[in-house]
Amino acid sequence: MSNLQVSIYRYNPETDSAPYMQEFQVDTKGRDVMVLDVLHMMKEQDSGLAFRRSCREGVCGSDGMNMNGKNGLACITPLSEVVKGNKLTLRPLPGLPVIRDMVVDMGLFYKQYERIQPYLQNDTPVPAIERLQSPEERDKLDGLYECILCACCSTSCPSFWWNPDKFVGPAGLLQSYRFLADSRDTATSERLTDLEDPFSVFRCRGIMNCVAVCPKGLNPTRAIGKIREMLLADAT
Amino acid sequence: MSNLRSLTFDAIIIGGGGSGLRAALELAKSGKKTAVLSKVFPTRSHTVSAQGGITCAIASSDPDDDWRWHMYDTVKGGDYIADQDASEYMCSEGPKAVFELEHMGLPFSRFDNGRIYQRPFGGQSKNFGEGGQAARTCAAADRTGHALLHTLYQNNLKNNTTFLNEWYAVDLVKNAEGDVVGCIAMCIETGEVVHVKSKATVLATGGAGRIYASTTNALINTGDGIGMALRAGFPMQDMEMWQFHPTGIYGAGTLVTEGCRGEGGYLINKDGERFMERYAPNAKDLAGRDVVARSMVMEILEGRGCGENGDHVFLKLDHLGEEVLGKRLPGIVELSKTFAHVDPAKDPIPVVPTCHYMMGGIPTNIHGQAITQDESGKDHIVNGLYACGEAACVSVHGANRLGGNSLLDLVVFGRAAGMFIEGALNEGIEYLDASESDVEFAMKRITRWNESEGGESIPALKAELQDIMQTSFGVFREEKNMQEGVKKLEELRSRIANAHLPDKSNAFNTARVEALELDNLMEVAEATAIAALERKESRGAHSRYDYPDRDDVNWLKHSLYFPMSKELKKRDVNFKPKTVDTFEPKVRTY
């Protein structure tokens, strides 16, 4: 098997006036390794190549990137899943400012996450043991709490590209619903009031790019639909 | 180096994992000027990978459960070199800490009565080993670490903690009196190096599993805090004690939780035999991790391993049925499909013991205060330095940690350190400022890399280090092999001291971070190697062919490694819990 042809986005603010694509030849010895392994092989050729990584098993959310046009986590994406015609094109997550190479500035993404007050609010007195929650109530959090904040969804969403400062984006809204759906949270109406403007939730046009790319198989579009239902029920 | 910008805090917490965030939360609530400095965005820390749960006697699955039973299991699991005052503190304070997490919003799985779901884990018993298997591990499906880390991060946001995310701590700064008064840190995004001044410096930097070639640990687990403390001349405790988790996915090293066996899964050899019945007739697959890992290696060595090369065994889960797997172990199903190409609902998962946890670390008391020892063997507090989580050795894990006890350790001792520092700050702390030469001393290492002009490459040296550790300091150890390992490490140290950082740029230079991490891996590896060579007995995770038995006469002790002299001394284990009778060492069987 011939070497894998990798084309990767490069930009070092100290030396490059503009970003460019660089070609690498990577010998994977015919094995179906993960894209992250390929990045490590490339870093051995050029130690200056910058990318984030941590857990290498798809739970920390560090290595979200755009692989042959689709966002995903490099560490759990095998070559067989993305490579076409022995070619792999790697770009940073779209729509966020690039710091260096594959490393993007996630500031706006985190800001939207913080905006939805991503923590349980409960104004009732704290019991001596845990607050009780039935398995059925707990089931409502499945498919919501598992988000790893990798930003694959929000950076594949055109509404987030155009208004990252005003539209919360799929990741933030998924977390918003995670707390709206939690039987232990008592701040439901404050949370809803904060979302009823024309941008925060309503800029979602339901194109479901977020669902298509989520590496954890979560469904932000459905959560957004549920938030709309709650807003409607609350306001009418 | 007076041109360094300085940042001043009451307390600086280095590390944004479970213990760091728990300590930070306590301090943020108190209104102290605190910052968390983390080399990754906090939710990327390794706590996120913890799966099975947090072990604690909250009396949910069994209303009669007792923290003393948990303490007994912990002390026995640690092969009797866990400090009993610390274990007592962890197990008795545990329920409070777990309920706090629930109140913060941690989405625990639930029993029908609405209480927190608890599952059986290895080494758990009722009634001091007399009442059979307990189910004491509180779980959020098989994503407990993820749920815990995110909950702690969220609550730090709620309490407006200051975060220095993607900053890397380089070295500790000591004043003329040997007190720790801050650190040198680098902003990874800009490359700027600053002097962080602080009255309390907390090392919550986690483990260092990356000293081994095969590990369940994240790529970031490079023992940065251990390296910093060793370079500053502080001793390390029980560094020979490394836990090999029985079920790392063969080939990939990713973890498969002990909860799989807790839910009813079991290990089989190539003949399909449930071999743990022979090694641990009572607890079987839920014996201590050290026992299970050793049994697996015995099976492999005796030719009953699975696969073409007979170099692994199988974890059988298919009999649990798709529904249980989907409900209780959804993450495991995902991981084994991705990394082993196996659907556990149909086929067994190939697994092999894989480096997982560092029981040793910076010796501390239950308040997180770092401890050193003088010439006469007397303990002394290190002013200004604290540690918690995996980086610390309180010691509650002794020679072998029980599953689910690491998450409890994080929250209990992160919380304890936070509370203690708050009190100390309220009483007032005055240390001598660091002089210019003190700061310059802490800058030596990063300056060395920045001025390196040639030499060997960093990834190659790292791979070599990991190979040495894997070959000479694995599940089973032996004098001659270890001596060779120590010698090779010594030689490697001088080569690393002359290695080359080719990329000197400032913006997000990950090569520089990896260079700095390599130094830390070297420090941890050497401490491990020397401690392992010197402890001439088998205890817990430390198994020697040449000294197969536990030696309570000479080694019912902590080991204490001194980096300057490279000597190994002994430190007394605490056998004086405050409210229960001492658990006297017994032969450890499961």
Next chain:
Amino acid sequence: MVTNITSFGRSGLSDWLMQRFSAVVLAIYTVFMVAYLLLNPNLDYYAWTALFDQTWMRIFSLLAFISVAAHAWIGLWTVTTDYLKSTFVRVGAQSLIILAIFVYLVWGIQILWGA
């Protein structure tokens, strides 16, 4: 909450609801018109004016015109806030759109009730 003074109801929920409501009105109006044209293949000017002389048809048509106006404004306002990042250009475009919609609406009313 993101504050915004140029959106229709100044609330995402009312915009969203209005867009759906107007869409339904327009759908019904369209179905009615298509059906009417199909059922009257030899339609002449007198039949057509007779239809529009009836008050219910004028109200129905006015409802459809207002729906077009609201629907167009919400939609185009969204497009301008997505793509026009310069405040000056965006406010200019929005003013033109409002003017055009207003003119069309008044013109439509004039046609319905005019000579």
